[in-house]
Amino acid sequence: MLTFHIDKADEKCNARAGVINTDHGSILTPIFMPVGTLGSVKGVHMHELCDDIKAQIILGNTYHLYLRPGLDVIHAAGGLHKFNGFNRPMLTDSGGFQVFSLSGIRKIKPEGVEFRSHIDGSRHFFSPEGVMDIERTIGADIMMAFDECPPGTSDFQYAKKSLALTEQWLDRCIRRFNETEPLYGYHQALFPIVQGCTFRDLRQKAAENIARLGAEGNAIGGLAVGEPTDVMYEMIEVVNEILPKDKPRYLMGVGTPQNLLEGIERGIDMFDCVMPTRNGRNAMLFTRHGTMNMKNKKWEMDFSPLDEEGTSYVDTTYSKAYLHHLFKAQELLALQIASIHNLAFYLWLVGEARQHIIAGDFTGWKAKMVEELGRRI
RNA sequence: CGGAGUGUUCUCCAGCGGCAACGAGAGCUGACUGUAAAUCAGCCGUCAUUCGACUUCGGAGGUUCGAGUCCUCCCACUCCGA
Numbered sequence: 001m002l003t004f005h006i007d008k009a010d011e012k013c014n015a016r017a018g019v020i021n022t023d024h025g026s027i028l029t030p031i032f033m034p035v036g037t038l039g040s041v042k043g044v045h046m047h048e049l050c051d052d053i054k055a056q057i058i059l060g061n062t063y064h065l066y067l068r069p070g071l072d073v074i075h076a077a078g079g080l081h082k083f084n085g086f087n088r089p090m091l092t093d094s095g096g097f098q099v100f101s102l103s104g105i106r107k108i109k110p111e112g113v114e115f116r117s118h119i120d121g122s123r124h125f126f127s128p129e130g131v132m133d134i135e136r137t138i139g140a141d142i143m144m145a146f147d148e149c150p151p152g153t154s155d156f157q158y159a160k161k162s163l164a165l166t167e168q169w170l171d172r173c174i175r176r177f178n179e180t181e182p183l184y185g186y187h188q189a190l191f192p193i194v195q196g197c198t199f200r201d202l203r204q205k206a207a208e209n210i211a212r213l214g215a216e217g218n219a220i221g222g223l224a225v226g227e228p229t230d231v232m233y234e235m236i237e238v239v240n241e242i243l244p245k246d247k248p249r250y251l252m253g254v255g256t257p258q259n260l261l262e263g264i265e266r267g268i269d270m271f272d273c274v275m276p277t278r279n280g281r282n283a284m285l286f287t288r289h290g291t292m293n294m295k296n297k298k299w300e301m302d303f304s305p306l307d308e309e310g311t312s313y314v315d316t317t318y319s320k321a322y323l324h325h326l327f328k329a330q331e332l333l334a335l336q337i338a339s340i341h342n343l344a345f346y347l348w349l350v351g352e353a354r355q356h357i358i359a360g361d362f363t364g365w366k367a368k369m370v371e372e373l374g375r376r377i
Numbered sequence: 378c379g380g381a382g383u384g385u386u387c388u389c390c391a392g393c394g395g396c397a398a399c400g401a402g403a404g405c406u407g408a409c410u411g412u413a414a415a416u417c418a419g420c421c422g423u424c425a426u427u428c429g430a431c432u433u434c435g436g437a438g439g440u441u442c443g444a445g446u447c448c449u450c451c452c453a454c455u456c457c458g459a
Contacts, residue, residue, distance in 0.1 A: 035411075037411095038412090042412080059411075064412080095411095098412095101411090104413095118413035144411075149411075193411090223410090224410045225410080253411035254410060273410050273411080274409085275409075275410050278412060278415095279410090281415050282409065282417090284409080293406085296406080297404090297406095332415075335415050
């Protein structure tokens with residue numbers, strides 16, 4: 001069983017501090033989940049991920065792992081935990097986001113989605129049933145339903161049609177999920193995903209349908225995909241009004257540090273995003289006082305620590321000038337340092353949020369933080 | 378001393394009568410939200426927000442409506458031969 005316990009609910013807003021229990025251990029919420037698409041958080045060793053960054057749960061991706069290394073390898077390894085050596089909880093995305101991000105090389109049909117592999121162009125068909133089977137084989141503690149993630153700019157007509165499809169697929173996911181057993185002896189949960197683009201009534205209807213299912217956790221998808229940020233916040237509010245309060249809520253693919261705090265305030269418990277790792281590899285560092293572009297010339301002679309207040313060993317071991325140099329010289333270490341710093345920062349941020357919820361002063365702290373976080377250093 | 382060749386905007390390199398001058402690199406800046414991303418985009422002689430104006434291709438002359446491109450001389454470097 002996956003269980004969720006709320007330690008403390010904020011009195012002024014919908015934020016809550018809780019614990020998710022899985023067979024691979026507990027997760028303190030609110031939590032940020034580093035993305036490890038191919039079973040690896042890019043550029044980060046497991047000991048850094050666990051001991052320094054203190055990641056409590058990471059993601060893998062169904063579509064990518066299915067293409068490479070392939071299910072036979074993962075099955076032979078005994079599941080993804082055994083394969084990559086991460087002994088804590090994991091979550092797999094279903095490939096629903098690839099329906100969005102690979103829009104040029106896929107075709108959506110009622111039965112499922114036909115993908116052209118981005119690696120070799122070969123054809124692959126993803127059905128809700130097939131995705132459940134793949135996620136069973138990968139063996140993550142939390143499996144995501146297969147959905148369509150439409151662009152944030154979709155019109156009502158398309159959004160409605162897309163939602164109907166996602167809901168049909170959800171029924172099929174649940175059926176298959178219930179017909180199958182975990183392959184490796186520990187429990188797997190299935191999280192359904194609320195879609196509905198930027199339309200309140202669609203989101204409401206979707207959330208109501210999902211609330212009735214009594215899933216072990218629920219997700220909100222289809223946000224931060226091109227719609228304005230305030231619309232995203234509005235949709236989170238609409239949906240969280242309806243989703244069960246006693247189950248974890250996962251906002252998929254979001255986001256910036258400010259997004260996390262705004263989401264937490266609105267009752268989100270789980271986040272994932274490629275931003276800390278991808279932007280880190282592109283030389284962007286997140287700090288509690290704003291973002292820095294480490295490729296900028298202004299760091300050339302700045303020998304102060306990367307982040308005086310950072311929690312990672314990289315923050316005090318390396319200087320800004322040194323990281324700037326590593327980026328300019330295209331040293332691999334630059335990508336690693338930036339990824340570690342950013343992930344440690346994200347985990348620190350949600351940890352702080354949790355502490356402030358428990359202390360009862362979340363809203364004031366959050367307002368100050370959001371202002372600081374938006375700066376550019 | 379004789380012969381052959383080369384000198385282009387930070388670097389390398391293209392250019393063979395219409396050129397502010399191809400391409401690459403470097404440099405500067407920006408973007409990135411369930412990872413087709415160690416990626417992508419813009420700028421990169423000076424001035425102007427735009428039209429555009431101005432100054433450039435080792436140096437000095439010349440031919441031409443027009444010269445980085447053709448001619449003459451000079452300078453520098455490279456290679457070959459004594």
